Amino acid sequence: xxxxxxxxxxxxxxxxxxxxxxxxxxxxxxxxxxxxxxxxxxxxxxxxxxxxxxxxxxxxxxxxxxxxxxxxxxxxxxxxxxxxxxxxxxxxxxxxxxxxxxxxxxxxxxxxxxxxxxxxxxxxxxxxxxxxxxxxxxxxxxxxxx
Amino acid sequence: xxxxxxxxxxxxxxxxxxxxxxxxxxxxxxxxxxxxxxxxxxxxxxxxxxxxxxxxxxxxxxxxxxxxxxxxxxxxxxxxxxxxxxxxxxxxxxxxxxxxxxxxxxxxxxxxxxxxxxxxxxxxxxxxxxxxxxxxxxxxxxxxxxxxxxxxxxxxxxxxxxxxxxxxxxxxxxxxxxxxxxxxxxxxxxxxxxxxxxxxxxxxxxxxxxxxxxxxxxxxxxxxxxxxxxxxxxxxxxxxxxxxxxxxxxxxxxxxxxxxxxxxxxxxxxxxxxxxxxxxxxxxxxxxxxxxxxxxxxxxxxxxxxxxxxxxxxxxxxxxxxxxxxxxxxxxxxxxxxxxxxxxxxxxxxxxxxxxxxxxxxxxxxxxxxxxxxxxxxxxxxxxxxx
Numbered sequence: 001x002x003x004x005x006x007x008x009x010x011x012x013x014x015x016x017x018x019x020x021x022x023x024x025x026x027x028x029x030x031x032x033x034x035x036x037x038x039x040x041x042x043x044x045x046x047x048x049x050x051x052x053x054x055x056x057x058x059x060x061x062x063x064x065x066x067x068x069x070x071x072x073x074x075x076x077x078x079x080x081x082x083x084x085x086x087x088x089x090x091x092x093x094x095x096x097x098x099x100x101x102x103x104x105x106x107x108x109x110x111x112x113x114x115x116x117x118x119x120x121x122x123x124x125x126x127x128x129x130x131x132x133x134x135x136x137x138x139x140x141x142x143x144x145x146x
Numbered sequence: 147x148x149x150x151x152x153x154x155x156x157x158x159x160x161x162x163x164x165x166x167x168x169x170x171x172x173x174x175x176x177x178x179x180x181x182x183x184x185x186x187x188x189x190x191x192x193x194x195x196x197x198x199x200x201x202x203x204x205x206x207x208x209x210x211x212x213x214x215x216x217x218x219x220x221x222x223x224x225x226x227x228x229x230x231x232x233x234x235x236x237x238x239x240x241x242x243x244x245x246x247x248x249x250x251x252x253x254x255x256x257x258x259x260x261x262x263x264x265x266x267x268x269x270x271x272x273x274x275x276x277x278x279x280x281x282x283x284x285x286x287x288x289x290x291x292x293x294x295x296x297x298x299x300x301x302x303x304x305x306x307x308x309x310x311x312x313x314x315x316x317x318x319x320x321x322x323x324x325x326x327x328x329x330x331x332x333x334x335x336x337x338x339x340x341x342x343x344x345x346x347x348x349x350x351x352x353x354x355x356x357x358x359x360x361x362x363x364x365x366x367x368x369x370x371x372x373x374x375x376x377x378x379x380x381x382x383x384x385x386x387x388x389x390x391x392x393x394x395x396x397x398x399x400x401x402x403x404x405x406x407x408x409x410x411x412x413x414x415x416x417x418x419x420x421x422x423x424x425x426x427x428x429x430x431x432x433x434x435x436x437x438x439x440x441x442x443x444x445x446x447x448x449x450x451x452x453x454x455x456x457x458x459x460x461x462x463x464x465x466x467x468x469x470x471x472x473x474x475x476x477x478x479x480x481x482x483x484x485x486x487x488x489x490x491x492x493x494x495x496x497x498x499x500x501x502x503x504x505x506x507x508x509x510x511x512x513x514x515x516x517x518x519x520x521x522x523x524x525x526x527x528x529x530x531x532x533x
Binding site: 007013016017052055057058059 | 167169171206266276
């Protein structure tokens with residue numbers, strides 16, 4: 001019996017999409033362009049960053065924006081010893097949950113650090129802004145230890 | 147035997163080319179909030195949420211149900227996403243109805259949407275697939291030869307499609323939510339519009355729209371207490387068949403006929419043209435009106451076009467069985483929502499709440515959606531009376 005051949009075909013699929021960000025996410029992204037980070041107050045009083053359009057508990061429409069600091073502390077992290085091509089840094093770095101001063105919940109971003117032993121829960125970090133900000137999350141070119 | 151259920155709230159957005167003032171969440175939320183307001187209830191009164199949309203690739207939002215959980219108040223509640231191509235708005239409404247008819251839930255919110263302006267629905271519809279020939283057709287290209295075959299079989303005059311295109315836009319001009327507002331449209335203008343997919347002209351095709359539609363469906367006890375008249379769900383049916391196989395009847399699909407027979411039997415309908423007061427039927431290309439008139443039993447095979455040409459389906463000509471008084475898919479097409487709009491507009495008619503496109507005295511109406519290669523069918527019959 002001949003050996004079975006397995007079908008194999010190169011396949012690429014891609015389309016262009018656009019996105020309207022609306023009044024809440026749009027305000028957050030516009031803030032980044034101005035090197036500012038804005039959150040939103042949820043129904044229970046917590047400040048959520050990045051801001052959400054609707055309260056995750058009550059479904060209420062949220063609208064009270066709150067400026068938060070571009071400095072904060074690490075809540076938890078995952079060290080990337082061997083960065084890959086798609087990663088934001090060519091050097092070892094950490095994905096981290098960062099609670100910014102003035103916010104009640106952490107947001108995920110990445111932290112540049114020389115060594116994993118430099119990181120700990122509560123370590124202070126500060127946002128590094130891209131040379132050119134365009135209104136996208138990558139306007140924060142990672143966080144660095146303070 | 148299923149429990150009784152009824153539509154007690156309906157919410158829609160104004161259908162338009164671009165809603166760049168809102169996110170997808172904001173768009174969906176607007177329709178849902180309008181439906182809650184119409185029902186006179188709040189988010190806490192909803193027991194489950196059933197969401198429908200067209201294929202993920204249409205807008206490039208994979209698993210929108212995850213993203214939309216907050217906007218639709220799903221915290222602590224069951225949420226389910228339904229997907230049956232273009233018929234999804236209809237099948238989503240039916241899944242929502244079954245949640246209540248089963249007795250498992252008292253009151254559910256159902257929502258369907260599409261933001262075509264941010265998408266690539268045209269080509270995402272016929273995306274190349276590995277190990278297959280690339281059709282590269284789009285929806286119109288797929289349906290054009292089927293329409294051509296209908297024209298050949300029925301010997302219908304050339305201008306039937308043109309008449310439907312005008313009729314539905316005149317209906318749409320009565321509906322402030324309709325995307326196209328063309329009270330001045332003429333047969334001549336449609337005829338002279340460019341041939342998009344022979345024999346389908348540009349003005350015989352649906353527009354690309356942004357929009358969302360939502361309904362609240364409640365059990366008998368809650369529906370009886372509702373502030374506005376409920377639309378009682380009198381029959382529900384879905385049928386499917388494979389897209390392509392040798393010998394498939396694509397002009398008059400068996401699944402459509404079977405689906406109609408099922409929903410009519412539940413609603414006690416023996417002659418749909420006589421027994422129903424109006425119908426909201428998925429007609430994205432004009433010739434699908436005469437084709438579905440036959441498929442749904444409003445006319446014998448080969449004679450659907452005669453109803454169209456006589457004006458039987460026209461509100462403006464005083465027809466006995468108006469089809470798509472809201473303007474239909476030919477006037478507004480947010481794809482994922484289009485089926486639900488048909489179902490919701492049928493309900494508006496029997497609630498006596500359809501404004502300037504109200505069919506006078508409507509008591510029983512059909513909502514219809516089809517999708518895929520005319521292979522998924524979803525229908526319901528709603529009435530002003532319980533039985």
